[in-house]
Amino acid sequence: MEPVINAHGLTHEYPDGTTAISEVSLTISEGERVAVVGANGSGKTTLQLALGGLIEPTAGSVDYFGETTDAEAVRERLGVLLQDPDDYLFNTTVREDIEYGPAQLGQSRETAARRVEALADDLGLNGLLDRPPFRLSGGEKQRAAVASVLAFDPDVLLLDEPFGAVDATYRERIQRRIVDHDGAVVLFTPSLDLVPAIADRVILVGQNGTIAADGAVREVVTDRSLLAEQGLRPPPTVRLFEGIAPDDEVPLTIAAARQSLLNGEF
Numbered sequence: 001m002e003p004v005i006n007a008h009g010l011t012h013e014y015p016d017g018t019t020a021i022s023e024v025s026l027t028i029s030e031g032e033r034v035a036v037v038g039a040n041g042s043g044k045t046t047l048q049l050a051l052g053g054l055i056e057p058t059a060g061s062v063d064y065f066g067e068t069t070d071a072e073a074v075r076e077r078l079g080v081l082l083q084d085p086d087d088y089l090f091n092t093t094v095r096e097d098i099e100y101g102p103a104q105l106g107q108s109r110e111t112a113a114r115r116v117e118a119l120a121d122d123l124g125l126n127g128l129l130d131r132p133p134f135r136l137s138g139g140e141k142q143r144a145a146v147a148s149v150l151a152f153d154p155d156v157l158l159l160d161e162p163f164g165a166v167d168a169t170y171r172e173r174i175q176r177r178i179v180d181h182d183g184a185v186v187l188f189t190p191s192l193d194l195v196p197a198i199a200d201r202v203i204l205v206g207q208n209g210t211i212a213a214d215g216a217v218r219e220v221v222t223d224r225s226l227l228a229e230q231g232l233r234p235p236p237t238v239r240l241f242e243g244i245a246p247d248d249e250v251p252l253t254i255a256a257a258r259q260s261l262l263n264g265e266f
């Protein structure tokens, strides 16, 4: 698989002297779904900003799509969703916010309108499209921000906690959109709970902004001592089946756990 992001020795120190990430090297390949997980303050957001080309790291570099090119040159292929939805919603109406990406990319009005309509249907934004974004609730704003990033169908999604404020219905829909996305997805989250349902690979950011682990989901989420060292806990099914199912068989999602119980496997 072609690399879509290649980071070499990324280190970032904020002006007050805090080193937020330290010597991070990683490759994300085409079509991969990766969760970057770490405790609060471990450096996930800083890493996202550096990978998305939104900060200039103190040291190291990032290149994209197998070429030595910077984020500016590939801006329209990267969909970066930051923690605060207000960073995305700056037009007069929600509709204009969602149409903004496709319009910037020169897509036709019809194509943009079709994508807006499909996203609005799926993410429950239909009744909200003509409202100013500041008149939305927290969860509605988050859904609108997710829609605005998905609207231009980027080759790489870098998503910081896209469902923190969102209820169960829309959490599932956003989850499905992420899983069905054709390009690469990198999800930044402080919790492993939803990770097995979304990602194939987990990168653990240690408390000092270095990479503590990088591997297949099962391998990382069943390593209890490693997770405890990083202030994290395994997903619910791994905790539930501890001592009941071996690590190489333990169901990693609620759906898989239910199926294995129905089958009388454990």
Ligand SMILES: Nc1ncnc2c1ncn2[C@@H]1O[C@H](COP(=O)(O)OP(=O)(O)OP(=O)(O)O)[C@@H](O)[C@H]1O
Pocket (backbone or CB within 6 Å): 014, 015, 016, 018, 019, 020, 038, 039, 040, 041, 042, 043, 044, 045, 046, 047, 190
């Ligand atoms: N603008 C800033 N100036 C100085 N230090 C900062 C700044 N932003 C973040 N930090 C510090 O850098 C470190 C990493 O922060 P970062 O926001 O990247 O962590 P995070 O893993 O995203 O945390 P959370 O899960 O709480 O969102 C923390 O120690 C934080 O206090």
